[in-house]
Amino acid sequence: MAYTMTPTPPGPVGSQYCVCKVELSICGQNLLDRDVTSKSDPFCVLFMEVNGKWVELDRTETAVNNLNPAFAKKFIIDYHFEEVQKLKFALFDQDKSSTQLYEHDFLGEFSCTLGMIVSSKKITRTLLLGNGKPAGKGMITIAAQELSDNRVITLSMAGRKLDKKDLFGKSDPFLEFHKPGDDGKWMLVHRTEVSKTLTQGWFMPFPPQVICYDYDSDGGHDFIGEFQTSVARLCEAQDASPLELECINPKKQKKKKNYKNSGIIIVKSCKITRDFSFLDYILGGCQLMFTVGIDFTASNGNPQEPSSLHYINPMGTNEYLSAIWAVGQIIQDYDSDKMFPALGFGAQLPPDWKVSHEFAINFNPRNPFCSGVEGIVQAYSACLPHIRFYGPTNFSPIINHVARFAAQATQQETASQYFILLIITDGVISDMDETRHAVVQASKLPMSIIIVGVGNADFAAMEFLDGDSRVLHSYTGEEAMRDIVQFVPFRNFRNVPKETLAKAVLAELPQQVVQYFKHQNLPPINSEPA
Structure with missing residues (x-):
């Protein structure tokens, strides 16, 4: 089969909505030695079958003088359970600087489906030549890993002595969690429900800024205070030893000399679990x-x-x-x-x-x-x-x-x-x-x-x-x-x-x-x- 490089990387292949992304790690063992004075310089190319044709998706770096390479570059591919995603892994010995694959010596290939790889997590198979015969003792190992952080943090919290914002009653507090954006500004990622005590679960892999508000039905929520913390700090909270964090109102802090805080947010417990995917x-x-x-x-x-x-x-x-x-x-x-x-x-x-x-x-x-x-x-x-x-x-x-x-x-x-x-x-x-x-x-x-x-x-x-x-x-x-x-x-x-x-x-x-x-x-x- 003739191999050529796609002039531009192909767009998303398959259905419109991707289930997740999978990272594929590639290793070779006992590859053919095509060089006379040294060992082969292998690299791996990933192809996907699209409309009956093999389309190149990506290629690894070249491993110089190495018949047993463990490639550092990983292949990232969209995984769709409901599709047959046929893949081909072809290895070549780099002889020239050309991007055209026919300029390089062929070391063998292996074809399978992405489903076959993820169902086994890791597979090792024989590399084949174009005539279907084994490429010497050459083998390829492909390992799959999902690219996602599915950890969920669950916090049990309460408020104490929060500033009163309502004329005839206590505040109706809720919290907003913000993360730092690429532009340096804080971006809202989670808002709790209005409650005197809060138990909420969501994903938070960042050091959050937490803002406390008093809920108003007209949407004009009153600012009570804020604080910054870290996930590691929150994880210190235990049932027997809750974590207390001061809510600070910067304006009041500047105006009042004896200002301490606008109340305390008590973190009773913090648990990190995983929200497992298919x-x-x-x-x-x-x-x-x-x-x-x-x-x-x-x-x-x-x-x-x-x-x-x-x-x-x-x-x-x-x-x-x-x-x-x-x-x-x-x-x-x-x-x-x-x-x-x-x-x-x-x-x-x-x-x-x-x-x-x-x-x-x-x-x-x-x-x-x-x-x-x-x-x-x-x-x-x-x-x-x-x-x-x-x-x-x-x-x-x-x-x-x-x-x-x-x-x-x-x-x-x-x-x-x-x-x-x-x-x-x-x-x-x-x-x-x-x-x-x-x-x-x-x-x-x-x-x-x-x-x-x-x-x-x-x-x-x-x-x-x-x-x-x-x-x-x-x-x-x-x-x-x-x-x-x-x-x-x-x-x-x-x-x-x-x-x-x-x-x-x-x-x-x-x-x-x-x-x-x-x-x-x-x-x-x-x-x-x-």
């Missing part, structure tokens, strides 16, 4: 456990007929397969063994042709796992000629099936596993009460449900399960602990790039993962202290 949990070792549930009811039509939703066209696909690929190719990067259960429902099975609403499509109930998305596709295609489409459309058995495994995972009391069930269906749910109950119970577990509706049926019931606009209740009146269902009709994505479907169905998943583990007070497995 990527914190993934980098911490959380695995996403993926299961597919496929609708084989008679309303889909005879799979031998082109009108059937299960008919596999000459291109080797249909709406069911498109949905499996769209979601599966993202999720599979976050499961280390990439073995996924694939289940069917609504079909009659040989040899007695009884209806089943929870069967392994590989016909191995003891081992329903398929190897990767390709394995799911193969099992699906092989299954079609051997079953009879029937009905009804019952969701609850498969939801309960996955929920049992999610419940077992909670016994570990760690943020190690989160279960994702993809249900692909063409019709109206027959067991709506049972399904609502199953979803409400699953909302208490590390589990999310994605429903993709294929065909042109009425999917109003699916919208009802998706709790974006209302809280879901079971038939007994029990309320869902959180929204875990995301429904998307496939027909809305027939004439758009296939990546758009994945973005739509996976958009809420990172938030659902974080929401569950936070509710359970479970930090990432390998989290660092705040």
Whole structure:
């Protein structure tokens, strides 16, 4: 492959809203020695696949005479969970000052997805030459780290003898926290609520200026006093030994000789915790456990007929397969063994042709796992000629099936596993009460449900399960602990790039993962202290 440098750095790649930024550190081991009188002078170039072409994003410095370089420069890249971000790391031996890569000797390359890197936190792989053969003993190690400071400081505070600003009563104090701006001026970053005692949590990595006001309903708040402090000083506060800080009014201080202060702000306690992100949990070792549930009811039509939703066209696909690929190719990067259960429902099975609403499509109930998305596709295609489409459309058995495994995972009391069930269906749910109950119970577990509706049926019931606009209740009146269902009709994505479907169905998943583990007070497995 020919490599050329992009004349100008490319703009943001992918969706408009980035989840976060990831820093990639690169090391090489046992690189090829292309120089005669000395060792290679390697540098690494990062490419991303954009619209089927490799676009250069950045390159490291050159490590002179070094076959085992640890590059100081890091690659910073926007991370989008809902996208397949294909990356290529190519190493070259610098021979000339030219920026054109063809002027330098090729040392090998490695391609993968960003999801593969962050799910492992660090990977070491063999470098390959252009012909696909190993580049000698050359290896590359890539380590990922999220670029964010997610520490949160929580202060419990009270006021004492604050200046009275109200004619007929005590002041109604609140505090403003300011940080120094680049222009030297103070910039407001947090305002507490009006209260006699305050317990507030927010991020504050700066030495703050704190201003105390008396609240007025007309917005004309009266200045009481101010003080400057530091996070280290605030952290000295403990329940048994609170920290007292004087509120000073500079004008009063100048006018009155005996002026002491305008009151005391008492910091009763100060705690610094971390507000963990989705990527914190993934980098911490959380695995996403993926299961597919496929609708084989008679309303889909005879799979031998082109009108059937299960008919596999000459291109080797249909709406069911498109949905499996769209979601599966993202999720599979976050499961280390990439073995996924694939289940069917609504079909009659040989040899007695009884209806089943929870069967392994590989016909191995003891081992329903398929190897990767390709394995799911193969099992699906092989299954079609051997079953009879029937009905009804019952969701609850498969939801309960996955929920049992999610419940077992909670016994570990760690943020190690989160279960994702993809249900692909063409019709109206027959067991709506049972399904609502199953979803409400699953909302208490590390589990999310994605429903993709294929065909042109009425999917109003699916919208009802998706709790974006209302809280879901079971038939007994029990309320869902959180929204875990995301429904998307496939027909809305027939004439758009296939990546758009994945973005739509996976958009809420990172938030659902974080929401569950936070509710359970479970930090990432390998989290660092705040």
